Amino acid sequence: MTNEAQAAPREYRWRMPANWWTRNRHYFLYVVREFTVVPIALWLLWLLVEIKRAGDGPARYSPHGSAAFVVFSVITLVFALYHSYTFLSLAGVIIHFKVLDRPLPSRLIVLAQFALWAVASVVVGFVLIWFAR
Amino acid sequence: MELGPRDIISRAMMTEFEEGHGFEGPHGKYLHLDVRHLGEDVIDRKLPFMRELGREFVGIDIVKDPIPVRPVQHYMMGGIDADISGATPMAGLYAAGECANVGLNGANRLGSNSLPECLVFGAAAGRAAAEYASSAKPVTANPVDAILWDEARRVEVAYLEKKGGDERIGAIREEMQHEMDTGAGVFRTKEGLETLVERLGGLRQRFSRIKIEDSSRTFNTELTSAIELDFMLELSQTIALTALARDESRGAHARRDFPERNDEKYLKHSLVFHRDAGKPRLEYRDVRVGNFKPQARTY
Amino acid sequence: MADKRITIQATRYDPDKDERPRLQSYEIPFSDDSMVVLDALNYIKSEVDGSLSYRWSCRMGICGSCGMMVNGTPKLTCNAFLRDYWPRPVVVEPLNNFPVIRDLVIDMDDFMHKLKAIKPWIIRRQEIPLGAGEHRQTNEQIDDFRQFSQCINCMLCYAACPVYGLNNEFLGPAAIALARRYNLDSRDQGLKQRLPVIADNEGVWECSFVGECSVVCPKGVDPAKAIQQTKLETTMRFVLPYGNRD
Incomplete structure (x- = not known):
């Protein structure tokens, strides 16, 4: 073979256009989902700051409670619930359990997880309210 | 009957059409294949791909609807003359798969026999070729290289540098398919095969005037279809000539004028040589009969 | 019907x-x-332009060679009906x-290398001779991996995956789904050989679950399910005591 025959033909390099995430509804929802973690991360950072301040002693601690922060917290809660929902639904699909050699239906796994989630929320809420009194 | 070999089924279907049965469809006459009695479970377990094909391509559910069917060309029973290790009469050239004739199929291919053809004889040919390559003496001037360059040059001159021409590859191919289906299809006759040989000659003439629009050296699929069509015409001619010379019916070769098998005269392989530009030469080689003697198929 | 016409706009690139x-x-x-x-x-x-180039073969959705973007969506063109457009x-x-x-x-070399990297064949610790018989399997054992074995290597999932689009090093949906297919096969013992490729940064962990591959x-x-399952399984192997067994 001569060099001429071996020379690779010039290929056109495909590049993702910058607006790729606007081209398809699923891509768009995916990007939205990814971006919802930003407010959640900010809120958690603020929580760390609050914990640090609470560590300085109860006398000097007064939690931040402006109306804007409450609104921000509610939005963040919605995002966090959305993530929890997608995570738990997905986990039900990917987890495999076999009972008596038969695969457990994924709906049952999803339901069990949501039940666990609800129980855990009640327990945490109870602990918070009980000790806050 | 439904589980019979494909040549018998094809003839039965054609007979139904000729007797005026069957349905008229956009692609010709067809019959209904009914598998509904198997039930959804068996179909999903054993025929999932058929169900998918019906659903995706025809818009029917074979659990509930009968399947429209008609005979088509499916497989090339003959091929490059090869022994059971894939070796051809040309030293160093090995063939396996549908292109090869290792003698597994005879005048008919049974369902799923392409699997041993690929896996068993493919492996055998691979091993034999590797063995040949490792034992062959190294040569200073590689003759294969020379053949390769000669062929590359031939393709350049015959197709890429070709000017003019007014025949479309697709049109000749389609006509060839039609002629082969008519003349060498499920049923054959002397007259039909003679007409076919003549028409194929005409198509060969037209092929010399084909138009090639694509002169690119990169992924030129028009060039590959031209080369393929050249080979297909040669193969069609081979099929027509050997079928015409075989005054009997055997396996998928069904002559209306000679419905019986004639082992005395034709228990033989047909070998066709296209050595020169002239008429191909037809020879026969005896079939080696082992444990299983040829018998009449009575079912 | 006879004079109905349709416009096809096809990419040309020489x-x-x-x-x-x-x-x-x-x-x-x-x-x-x-x-x-x-x-x-x-x-x-x-009939119109013999120089138009594309790949195709079987026309019945089994060879996987005619995948193209049809109105922006990856499709097998043998199964994209004009009446829908x-x-x-x-x-x-x-x-x-x-x-x-x-x-x-398109140039499919990258996919071919990735496909080979996950060793998509049955691996045995000890090969048994042909004469020793076959590896038998029950229908239930086949059901464990059946859907993953339907992959025809058509690469539509790679064309749909923005993660692969942004980072070509990503192993990608089909390769991981096929790795899962063999790892779930009761006859296979090759998990350990595949782990370095699939549990890598550029393996399952590159996936951020867009989910378009499965669509x-x-x-x-x-494939999205295969990837998330592999994430879970490889993590368990890492976390659990004795998790790293074969």
Whole structure:
């Protein structure tokens, strides 16, 4: 073979256009989902700051409670619930359990997880309210 | 009957059409294949791909609807003359798969026999070729290289540098398919095969005037279809000539004028040589009969 | 019906002449309701423009070679019916996320290397001789991996995956789904050999679960599920005591 025959033909390099995430509804929802973690991360950072301040002693601690922060917290809660929902639904699909050699239906796994989630929320809420009194 | 070999089924279907049965469809006459009695479970377990094909391509559910069917060309029973290790009469050239004739199929291919053809004889040919390559003496001037360059040059001159021409590859191919289906299809006759040989000659003439629009050296699929069509015409001619010379019916070769098998005269392989530009030469080689003697198929 | 027509816009790219791909428009007869995009391309090639290049073979959704972008969505063109698009024009482009060799033909080398890297065949610690018989399997054991074995390597999932589009090093949906197919096979003992590739940064952990691979798969394979399952399984092997057994 001569060099001429071996020379690779010039290929056109495909590049993702910058607006790729606007081209398809699923891509768009995916990007939205990814971006919802930003407010959640900010809120958690603020929580760390609050914990640090609470560590300085109860006398000097007064939690931040402006109306804007409450609104921000509610939005963040919605995002966090959305993530929890997608995570738990997905986990039900990917987890495999076999009972008596038969695969457990994924709906049952999803339901069990949501039940666990609800129980855990009640327990945490109870602990918070009980000790806050 | 439904589980019979494909040549018998094809003839039965054609007979139904000729007797005026069957349905008229956009692609010709067809019959209904009914598998509904198997039930959804068996179909999903054993025929999932058929169900998918019906659903995706025809818009029917074979659990509930009968399947429209008609005979088509499916497989090339003959091929490059090869022994059971894939070796051809040309030293160093090995063939396996549908292109090869290792003698597994005879005048008919049974369902799923392409699997041993690929896996068993493919492996055998691979091993034999590797063995040949490792034992062959190294040569200073590689003759294969020379053949390769000669062929590359031939393709350049015959197709890429070709000017003019007014025949479309697709049109000749389609006509060839039609002629082969008519003349060498499920049923054959002397007259039909003679007409076919003549028409194929005409198509060969037209092929010399084909138009090639694509002169690119990169992924030129028009060039590959031209080369393929050249080979297909040669193969069609081979099929027509050997079928015409075989005054009997055997396996998928069904002559209306000679419905019986004639082992005395034709228990033989047909070998066709296209050595020169002239008429191909037809020879026969005896079939080696082992444990299983040829018998009449009575079912 | 006889004079119904449809416009096909196909990507043209000749590396010797063109700087970048462009669309060329063809108006062809839409003569038959069962016509698919591949039929339209074959009509153009045989009747209008013999130089249009594309890959195809079986016409029945099993060979996986005719995958292209049809109006922006990765599709097997043998299974994309014109009646679903008519009277709008149909834009046919090469699969996204791959280098273009010519017209509608992409360079699939990258996928082929990845496919080979996950060793998509049954691996035994000790090969048994042919004469010792077959490895038997029950229907239930086949059900464990059946859907993942339907992959036809058509690469539609790679064209749909923005993660692969942004980072070509990503092992990608089909390769991981096939790795899962063999790892779930009761006859296979090759998990340890596949782990370095699939549990790598560029393996399952590159996936951020867009899920589009499973949406576009023409054979009902769920690569997104395979990837998330592999994430869980490899983590368990790492976390659990004795998790790293074969």
